[in-house]
Amino acid sequence: MSATELPWDIPAPFAKMAVTARKLQGTLAIYDSADCLIFANAGVRRLYPWFDLSVPQTFESMLRRSWEHGEMVGIPAPRDPEAQLAYANMRRQGERLEFIRRYPTNLICTHLRLSSGMNAQLRLEPKKAGLLHFFSEDEPTLGVMEAIHQRDEAAHRAAALDCLAFGIATLGPDRKVIQRNAAMAEMIANADGVFLDAADRLTPVHAEECAEFNRLVTLACMNKLEAPTVAMHLRSPDSPHPHTFSISHGARGSKTAVIIVAPARLDVGSVSSVLRRDFGLTPAESTLAAQIGNGLTNDDIARESGKAPNTGRMQVKSILRKLDDGQLAHRSQTGLARWVAVLAAITGAARTRGKS
Numbered sequence: 001m002s003a004t005e006l007p008w009d010i011p012a013p014f015a016k017m018a019v020t021a022r023k024l025q026g027t028l029a030i031y032d033s034a035d036c037l038i039f040a041n042a043g044v045r046r047l048y049p050w051f052d053l054s055v056p057q058t059f060e061s062m063l064r065r066s067w068e069h070g071e072m073v074g075i076p077a078p079r080d081p082e083a084q085l086a087y088a089n090m091r092r093q094g095e096r097l098e099f100i101r102r103y104p105t106n107l108i109c110t111h112l113r114l115s116s117g118m119n120a121q122l123r124l125e126p127k128k129a130g131l132l133h134f135f136s137e138d139e140p141t142l143g144v145m146e147a148i149h150q151r152d153e154a155a156h157r158a159a160a161l162d163c164l165a166f167g168i169a170t171l172g173p174d175r176k177v178i179q180r181n182a183a184m185a186e187m188i189a190n191a192d193g194v195f196l197d198a199a200d201r202l203t204p205v206h207a208e209e210c211a212e213f214n215r216l217v218t219l220a221c222m223n224k225l226e227a228p229t230v231a232m233h234l235r236s237p238d239s240p241h242p243h244t245f246s247i248s249h250g251a252r253g254s255k256t257a258v259i260i261v262a263p264a265r266l267d268v269g270s271v272s273s274v275l276r277r278d279f280g281l282t283p284a285e286s287t288l289a290a291q292i293g294n295g296l297t298n299d300d301i302a303r304e305s306g307k308a309p310n311t312g313r314m315q316v317k318s319i320l321r322k323l324d325d326g327q328l329a330h331r332s333q334t335g336l337a338r339w340v341a342v343l344a345a346i347t348g349a350a351r352t353r354g355k356s
Contacts, residue, residue: 003040003053010039013112017122020148026124027107033117035059047104047123059092060085070103092119098144110144154179165345167261170250173221175201175214178256187261193234193243202259204234216247220257223249234261266294266344274347275340285319288312292333293340 006018007030014030018041021028027043037057045053050069051062063085067077078084091097097111101123108126113119122144126132131147158181161168167184169177177196180188188196197203204213212232219225228249233242243261250256268290275286291301298312316333323336 003037003057006039006041011114011116011118013114014118014120017110017112017120020145021122021124024124024129024148026122026129028120028122029062030120031059031118035119037062043123059089063088066103075103108144108147163346165266165347167259169202169259171202171217171221171257171259173218173255174199175203175217177202184259184261187243191237192239193236193245193261205237206235209234213245217257217259220247220249221255225249262345266290266341268294271340271344271347274343280322281319285315285322288315289319289336289340290344292316292337293344295337298333 010018010030014028018028020026021041021043025043027047028039028041029037029044030039032038035058037053037059040051040053044051048062048066051057051065064081067081071077091099092111092113095113099109099111101107101109105125107123108129108131109121109123111119111121124131124144129148130151131144158179161181162183164181165183167181167187169180169184172178177184177188177200186192188194188202191205194202194204202217204210209232213234216225216230216232225247229246230248231244231246234245235242246260248258248260250258268287271293272283272286272290275281275289276283279286281289288301291304296304298309298316301307301312302309316336320332320336323339
């Protein structure tokens with residue numbers, strides 16, 4: 001069988017590695033129990049073009065050829081190649097081996113050996129694989145497969161957080177953003193209360209708010225806040241309504257702060273469309289409910305719309321009756337306001353900030 005063809009009876013652990021290599025543009029080499037190469041994916045041919053895969057290869061022949069090619073480009077071969085080869089083979093006898101390879105580029109690698117003697121090497125370029133966080137100067141901080149698992153879990157959490165209209169970010173002691181969801185990224189991009197300064201630190205737009213913000217973030221990172229969560233207001237240049245930020249301790253021992261900001265004003269047009277489409281309110285009722293969710297009273301709404309206050313009160317009763325049939329909101333205008341605000345946050349209807 002050609003070394004370019006994946007064996008039909010590939011063991012399950014190697015099949016999983018093959019899928020990972022394809023997904024993350026990595027290299028995968030599989031050897032039989034005699035250490036003869038039986039499969040090398042396209043990544044191997046791309047990264048190691050000097051290997052002649054048209055002829056039988058072994059782990060030893062490929063390692064020696066790598067040393068030869070390295071010398072051609074100015075990388076010294078081992079002083080004692082035989083001792084180095086023996087050391088490499090000794091390390092590869094274990095069930096699993098994690099290591100760093102520097103040539104021909106930085107690679108984070110895992111080697112897996114089965115009880116049958118078959119073994120495989122998966123090598124990934126950290127940047128292409130999204131694993132820079134797990135790459136250190138000497139050793140991987142985690143095994144490759146565990147790092148991939150954690151990266152995928154983080155991606156799932158990020159996707160969930162991006163569905164919220166609340167801005168969420170994790171900051172380090174230097175106030176640099178470690179993680180942020182889409183709503184927070186939008187705020188930062190628009191300098192809507194906060195922005196990133198020249199050193200990429202999260203900073204309030206108004207200078208007089210910086211000292212308190214910085215103090216609270218520092219205390220949160222030190223796990224020394226007066227309460228698990230504290231709040232402060234940050235003004236936005238484009239809106240008279242301030243944002244309310246909550247600042248909390250991060251994960252235990254992480255030396256981080258978690259920032260959450262609720263939108264000052266939800267987007268009436270967006271949330272009213274949700275209320276019409278999914279909850280059976282009329283256009284007038286859905287607009288009124290959205291305005292109530294924004295904190296307006298009947299009198300406020302009457303002044304803005306030019307309608308009589310009594311008209312609004314009758315519509316509120318109709319709204320509450322329709323929602324109460326589905327047990328969706330408490331039988332009060334306050335309960336309605338709270339429910340609409342939550343609805344806006346979980347549907348992303350509040351994603352447009354600073355607008356009434």
